[in-house]
Every structure is written in structure tokens, then in C-alpha cells.
Amino acid sequence: MIHIKPKITKKIIMHIDVNSAFLSWQAAYELQKGSTVDLRSIPSVVGGSKEDRRGIVLAKSISAKSYGIITGEALWKSRQKCPDLIVVPPNYQLYKKCSKALGELLQQYIPNIQRFSIDEFFVDYTGMEKDYGNPVSMAYTIKDKIKNELGFTVNVGIGSNKLTAKMAGELKKPDMVHTLWPDEIKSKLWPLPVRGLYMVGRQTEKKLKELNIYTIGELAVADEELLKYRFKSYANLIRSYANGIESSEVQRESKMPAKGIGNSSTIKFDVEDADTAYKILLSLTESVALRIRAGDYCCTVVSVSLKNSELKSYSHQRKLFSPTNITNDIFITVKELFDECWGGEKLRQLGVRACIVKNDGYNQLSIFDIQDKGKEHKLDQVVDSIREKYGKTSIMRGVFADNEHKPVLGGTGDIEDAADYPSISGNL
Amino acid sequence: MKPTRKSIFMIAYFDFEGNITPVKFKLFNEEQEKITIKIERLIKKELNKFAGNNMLIYTCEICTDNTIKLIELRYELDTCRWYLY
Known part of the structure; x- marks a missing residue:
């Protein structure tokens, strides 16, 4: 009898995330229109109008970040921090167009892609090394093509599942490629503050701090019973995420039904x-x-x-x-x-x-x-x-x-x- | 910050393959007079997809006041508008 061993292929997932999406898109659009100033190189933000009282920062440039401006804060606060701040209004039709163009560009290379949000995509690269080679070099190719053709920069994260790919993409910005393979989790992911982990928000962070958990590594090795007592079933989720365990598929165009x-x-x-x-x-x-x-x-x-x-x-x-x-x-x-x-x-x-x-x-x-x-x-x-x-x-x-x-x-x-x-x- | 572009009236021809070739255009000068400029020669044509907005960019030669100048014309595919840069 011949046993055919199923070949276990390691999954390779890429996460493509546009750097300060709304601002980058606006900047690329303005450049195309003939503007001589790149919004990304000066302190600028995308924000609502003050008259409508929707004056909060939706996206910021890297140089605005250095003034301490954070996404979500009131515009008047940002102006105090940086008086020369340039504020551009949001343009959702443009963002939609950019997102669509990015999806189409990725589709040229890879059949299995998922639009995770307006500025994020998951790409299933499993089994494609034969065609395109090493995932890292491919990630650089994709990243540079997006930059040259569409005029905005992206971060590409590569991992063995969607979670690690996403976390890799968040490591250092902008315009970078990062990997987060299972053996790199300890060195790259664990030293980060717990707030950086996907699904850990402001409230969870607060509760975790009460338990003396400050980094992702501490969460990964934290006592299971203790977490369960505090967070119920949610404990399992964040603990496995901290260990880089996650197994959902890259779903093409199929969305989780809204509740x-x-x-x-x-x-x-x-x-x-x-x-x-x-x-x-x-x-x-x-x-x-x-x-x-x-x-x-x-x-x-x-x-x-x-x-x-x-x-x-x-x-x-x-x-x-x-x-x-x-x-x-x-x-x-x-x-x-x-x-x-x-x-x-x-x-x-x-x-x-x-x-x-x-x-x-x-x-x-x-x-x-x-x-x-x-x-x-x-x-x-x-x-x-x-x-x-x-x-x-x-x-x-x-x-x-x-x-x-x-x-x-x-x-x-x-x-x-x-x-x-x-x-x-x-x-x- | 201010974009240095001008909207223009354009006469162009469209062939069977969908190629667009600009022929001549009209614009208003500083004195608000309409002037017509003929395109002498097409140098380069490229598609720019910045920010997902498709624009055909034509680099052309024109002749005004007996001097040959290089100009850039752009056609925005979504809005069907021509611009002089």
C-alpha cells in the first residue's frame, strides 16, 4: 500500500495597509492636479469643518505627528500644537476610487484578496512562490508598483496568518515591508505595548494594566484562569492573538454579515x-x-x-x-x-x-x-x-x-x- | 499649493481602437480673449493612475509667436475634461 502524505504547505498571508490613507490619497490627488507641494511632507491633516462642529483630525501626515497631533483630537487643539497646520476636507468619493484602484492593482498579481477595510487588504500568497518567488521580494515589488503607479505608499506585513500579517504591517511606518513569522513573534511582537495588539482597545488596555499586563508578551504568558475571570470568553481571543494564533481564511468578497x-x-x-x-x-x-x-x-x-x-x-x-x-x-x-x-x-x-x-x-x-x-x-x-x-x-x-x-x-x-x-x- | 492648470476647449479625434489624439484647443488669455492653438506634434502619451484617478498625459509641441514650445495636456477620463498644465 502506498501512503501519499499530504504536503503541508505553510500559509503565507500578506497585509497591505496604506500609510495615513486619507491624507496620502488626498496628497496624490493634489499632486496629479498639479500641486507643487506634497501634503505628506508638511504638517497637514484631513479634518471636518469647524463651522459644522465636525472639527476632528481624521488622518495626519508624518510631520504633523512629530508635533504631537493625534488622530481623533479636536482641530483647535492641533492648531495650538502647530499653528501652520494645513487642514484639508475629507473626500470620500476619492477614497473609494483609491481603494478600488489598489484592489485592482493587487488583483493583477494575486487571485485571492480580501478588502479588510477601505485602506487595508489581505492577500493569500500561499503556494505562489513558484510563480513569483520569495514573498519578501514580491512584497517589495508590489509596494514599489503601488508607489510608482498610484502615487501613495503602503506598508506590507507578511505572516503565517492574517493576524501576524496585520501586526507585522504595523511595526514601522511608512513605506516598509516587515515579516512576522512564528519564530519571530517573541522578538518582534512581544516587546510591544499591549495596546498595539489587534482587538485590544482603550478599555481593555485599562483592565489589563490593572492586572499588571503592559506588553503583548506579558499577555501571551499570562495566567489563563485569571484572564478568563476578568474577560470571560474574550480572554481566549486576545491571549491567542498575543501568541500569534489565528486561523481565519482570506475570504474573497464575502463579508461577515452585519449585526x-x-x-x-x-x-x-x-x-x-x-x-x-x-x-x-x-x-x-x-x-x-x-x-x-x-x-x-x-x-x-x-x-x-x-x-x-x-x-x-x-x-x-x-x-x-x-x-x-x-x-x-x-x-x-x-x-x-x-x-x-x-x-x-x-x-x-x-x-x-x-x-x-x-x-x-x-x-x-x-x-x-x-x-x-x-x-x-x-x-x-x-x-x-x-x-x-x-x-x-x-x-x-x-x-x-x-x-x-x-x-x-x-x-x-x-x-x-x-x-x-x-x-x-x-x-x- | 495652487495648481497651475487651466481648463480648455479641445478638438480631438478618437479612432477605432479608442486612441485619443488632441488636434487643437482654445483658451482664454489674460485679457479674456479667446485664442486657438494648434498642436504641431505629439511627443509622448502616458496614462497616469495617481490616487486611482485615470488621466492621459500628452506632451506636445505647439507654435506660438513663431517659437516652438513644449506643453502638457491632460485628459481626465472620469470627467472627460481637458486641462493645460
């Missing part, structure tokens, strides 16, 4: 009365319901989140009696929730969020339902198709006729954008 859809908006002025708040909530509900229906979902839980002028946020949520995707039905609950939780203070940001399940086409009727749901469904369908064809503002409710508020609020642009080009993702 919830939500939109929120920071308002230009402080909202003081309920009527204005209702209007804003209604316009948010419109965009949430539009996205629910576009994905053929139904909403089961509705939640309202508020942030007051002192920047304190709170939320309130309720499970619906039966799943629905009718804008009016969702808004009724949104209104109830708002009335129950609003303390009457000035509001700065409002948000509506829905937990979703796939629409099965059935509706649970209740004896208290007076209105004909079929009619409402049809109305929503018609409104959606008009909006799809002629734009979001082509048809709107009478309350928005005074043009004081946007009839459909939230999001960055097209309806499908949020699903196809997420700016951040929590699942590998």
Missing part, C-alpha cells in the same frame, strides 16, 4: 427642543431604514444614542414586538425611546441604530395594528426606488420642506459604501 446598522450625526448647533430633535431623529431613521431595506433586512431592536453639550453620551434601546423595516414603525419606537431617556439638556450628537436580521418576508400581526402594513411597505419601496434613481433628496417629507434640516442624514455618501468600504473592521 446592526446605525447612523449618527453631530449637529451644527445645540439641540434644545424636542421638535428639532424629532426632526433630526427622523432624518437619521430615514437613512437607517433605507439601508435596512437595501440589504433586505428587518430590524428587531432599535436604539437611540445621545451626546449632550458636555460630551457625555448615553443610549436607550428596546426590542420590537415584531421585526419590521417600515420607516414609520421604526420612527415611532425611536420617538418613544427619545422621550424616555432625554433629560432636557442641550444635545450635540444624535444617533439611531438598529439590530438586524434577514428579512423572511413574514410579518407578525398584532390585534392592535390598525393600519394596513402592506400599503406602508409599498410606499417605502416606491420612495426607495425614487431615491435610488434621482438621489436621496429627490423626495422628502413635508417637515423638511423648510430646508433647515437634511431630509436624510448620516453616512458618507452612497448607500452601499458603508458595507463595501468600511473604515474599520472588528472581524479578521
Whole structure:
């Protein structure tokens, strides 16, 4: 009898991450338009407008970083740190175009790629050494091609799974190639602060510090029982991540189904009365319901989140009696929730969020339902198709006729954008 | 910071293969007069894909005031606009 031993091939995964993506893309675009100054070489940030009170830093150049400017801080704070700071507004259509171009370029070489977020890609290089040679030299080829052809720099991380590839890409920026093979984890990954690990955020960092865990290495060898006691099932995940253990596949175009859809908006002025708040909530509900229906979902839980002028946020949520995707039905609950939780203070940001399940086409009727749901469904369908064809503002409710508020609020642009080009993702 | 470019009116021909060849263009000068410039010779044509924005860049020779000059014309594929750089 002949035994054929299956050849175990080591997986090789690459992670491609654009260096300060929004800023690099803007810089490349400006250079193409004929600008003589490269935004990346001067202190500059991409940020919202001050008038709209969306003045936070979305992305920064390397030289802005040296002034101590951090992503997410208020623009006025950044200006204090660096008075000559150049602020450019965000342009999501451009980012989408760049992301698409990057995907197409990678597709020229490698069949199995995954868009992880708008500026990150995973590439499965397993078994391709025969065609393209050593993964490191290939990574350099890809990196340089992106730089020459598309005009922005990327970091390429190479590892034996998606997690190590991603962590390798974060090691040193910009325009670099790093490897993080299993035997390098101890020397390269473990000395880093625990916050650098994927899935460890601000809150987890705080809790870990209470347990005297400051580096990834300390987390990797930490007592399992102790972590489990503090973090429950999440302990397993972060502990195996710290050891570089992760086994998900590079999934081509298949996304983890979303569990919830939500939109929120920071308002230009402080909202003081309920009527204005209702209007804003209604316009948010419109965009949430539009996205629910576009994905053929139904909403089961509705939640309202508020942030007051002192920047304190709170939320309130309720499970619906039966799943629905009718804008009016969702808004009724949104209104109830708002009335129950609003303390009457000035509001700065409002948000509506829905937990979703796939629409099965059935509706649970209740004896208290007076209105004909079929009619409402049809109305929503018609409104959606008009909006799809002629734009979001082509048809709107009478309350928005005074043009004081946007009839459909939230999001960055097209309806499908949020699903196809997420700016951040929590699942590998 | 300010881009040194100008929008222009263009006459170009498009052949069977989809190649685009600029022929002549019009622009407004400083006195707001319309002037027409004929392209004498095409030197180079390349595709620039910076920031995912496809632009055809033509380096051409033109003749104005009896002197031959090199200029750069760009065609933005997404917006179908011509620019003089």
C-alpha cells in the first residue's frame, strides 16, 4: 500500500495597509492636479469643518505627528500644537476610487484578496512562490508598483496568518515591508505595548494594566484562569492573538454579515427642543431604514444614542414586538425611546441604530395594528426606488420642506459604501 | 499649493481602437480673449493612475509667436475634461 502524505504547505498571508490613507490619497490627488507641494511632507491633516462642529483630525501626515497631533483630537487643539497646520476636507468619493484602484492593482498579481477595510487588504500568497518567488521580494515589488503607479505608499506585513500579517504591517511606518513569522513573534511582537495588539482597545488596555499586563508578551504568558475571570470568553481571543494564533481564511468578497446598522450625526448647533430633535431623529431613521431595506433586512431592536453639550453620551434601546423595516414603525419606537431617556439638556450628537436580521418576508400581526402594513411597505419601496434613481433628496417629507434640516442624514455618501468600504473592521 | 492648470476647449479625434489624439484647443488669455492653438506634434502619451484617478498625459509641441514650445495636456477620463498644465 502506498501512503501519499499530504504536503503541508505553510500559509503565507500578506497585509497591505496604506500609510495615513486619507491624507496620502488626498496628497496624490493634489499632486496629479498639479500641486507643487506634497501634503505628506508638511504638517497637514484631513479634518471636518469647524463651522459644522465636525472639527476632528481624521488622518495626519508624518510631520504633523512629530508635533504631537493625534488622530481623533479636536482641530483647535492641533492648531495650538502647530499653528501652520494645513487642514484639508475629507473626500470620500476619492477614497473609494483609491481603494478600488489598489484592489485592482493587487488583483493583477494575486487571485485571492480580501478588502479588510477601505485602506487595508489581505492577500493569500500561499503556494505562489513558484510563480513569483520569495514573498519578501514580491512584497517589495508590489509596494514599489503601488508607489510608482498610484502615487501613495503602503506598508506590507507578511505572516503565517492574517493576524501576524496585520501586526507585522504595523511595526514601522511608512513605506516598509516587515515579516512576522512564528519564530519571530517573541522578538518582534512581544516587546510591544499591549495596546498595539489587534482587538485590544482603550478599555481593555485599562483592565489589563490593572492586572499588571503592559506588553503583548506579558499577555501571551499570562495566567489563563485569571484572564478568563476578568474577560470571560474574550480572554481566549486576545491571549491567542498575543501568541500569534489565528486561523481565519482570506475570504474573497464575502463579508461577515452585519449585526446592526446605525447612523449618527453631530449637529451644527445645540439641540434644545424636542421638535428639532424629532426632526433630526427622523432624518437619521430615514437613512437607517433605507439601508435596512437595501440589504433586505428587518430590524428587531432599535436604539437611540445621545451626546449632550458636555460630551457625555448615553443610549436607550428596546426590542420590537415584531421585526419590521417600515420607516414609520421604526420612527415611532425611536420617538418613544427619545422621550424616555432625554433629560432636557442641550444635545450635540444624535444617533439611531438598529439590530438586524434577514428579512423572511413574514410579518407578525398584532390585534392592535390598525393600519394596513402592506400599503406602508409599498410606499417605502416606491420612495426607495425614487431615491435610488434621482438621489436621496429627490423626495422628502413635508417637515423638511423648510430646508433647515437634511431630509436624510448620516453616512458618507452612497448607500452601499458603508458595507463595501468600511473604515474599520472588528472581524479578521 | 495652487495648481497651475487651466481648463480648455479641445478638438480631438478618437479612432477605432479608442486612441485619443488632441488636434487643437482654445483658451482664454489674460485679457479674456479667446485664442486657438494648434498642436504641431505629439511627443509622448502616458496614462497616469495617481490616487486611482485615470488621466492621459500628452506632451506636445505647439507654435506660438513663431517659437516652438513644449506643453502638457491632460485628459481626465472620469470627467472627460481637458486641462493645460
